[in-house]
Amino acid sequence: GLKFGAFGHKSNGGPWKFAQGRREKGSIRHRLHTPDTYHPGGIQVTGHILAVANACDRKCRREGPWVDLYDVSNPEAVARPVNALTLGRAGEPKLGKSITAVGITRLEDGRYFVLATSEGSDREGRAWAYVSSDTTLRSGTTWSYLGFLEGDSTLQDWASHYENINLLTECGSGRIYLTAMKADGGRAGDSHFIDVYRMEPGLR
Numbered sequence: 001g002l003k004f005g006a007f008g009h010k011s012n013g014g015p016w017k018f019a020q021g022r023r024e025k026g027s028i029r030h031r032l033h034t035p036d037t038y039h040p041g042g043i044q045v046t047g048h049i050l051a052v053a054n055a056c057d058r059k060c061r062r063e064g065p066w067v068d069l070y071d072v073s074n075p076e077a078v079a080r081p082v083n084a085l086t087l088g089r090a091g092e093p094k095l096g097k098s099i100t101a102v103g104i105t106r107l108e109d110g111r112y113f114v115l116a117t118s119e120g121s122d123r124e125g126r127a128w129a130y131v132s133s134d135t136t137l138r139s140g141t142t143w144s145y146l147g148f149l150e151g152d153s154t155l156q157d158w159a160s161h162y163e164n165i166n167l168l169t170e171c172g173s174g175r176i177y178l179t180a181m182k183a184d185g186g187r188a189g190d191s192h193f194i195d196v197y198r199m200e201p202g203l204r
Contacts, residue, residue, distance in 0.1 A: 002052065004030040004075040030076045034068075042101035042164035046112075048073035049082075049137060053116065055098035064088030065099045067114060069137055083137045085114060085130060090145035092128050101180075103167035108174040110135030113201055114143070115178065117162055125162075126150050129201060146201055167199070176201065 068081040112132040129146040
């Protein structure tokens with residue numbers, strides 16, 4: 001499920017230490033139960049839209065992994081997704097049972113651009129890109145599959161083991177950037193870092 005909270009503290013650079021040692025009374029304002037699914041990956045909010053990566057549990061009969069999209073303009077009243085993007089309906093290559101992270105942003109024309117990432121059997125990074133049919137998400141909004149990305153031997157860790165990704169649209173230029181957070185013990189010892197990419201969606 002999802003929990004919506006309000007926190008009044010300011011981070012001093014040690015948010016995990018703070019979270020482990022203290023709980024603010026009344027910080028959780030709303031809980032949303034999502035039966036028959038589990039949430040294996042990251043989330044992102046753009047404007048008032050929250051994107052959540054999901055996969056089926058053993059009881060679920062979905063076609064494949066999907067992204068739930070919630071209107072969180074009133075977080076304490078969120079009851080169900082306004083739309084869902086189901087992966088696998090367009091013959092996407094190398095799609096597994098789950099996605100590990102999802103990013104969402106708005107394009108210059110107002111439509112939504114979504115990137116879902118996962119990893120293959122050899123831990124090569126994979127990603128699938130989509131664009132919405134409408135500028136306002138509603139139950140009837142459809143999604144067009146744009147393309148597939150995969151790391152190679154020179155960039156094998158692309159999109160693999162990313163704990164969360166964020167898509168950002170630069171004001172003025174409309175350029176789209178991807179920031180991806182990762183913990184990696186093989187790159188430079190035990191390190192935490194953010195990869196930054198410029199995206200060119202190739203819109204249709």
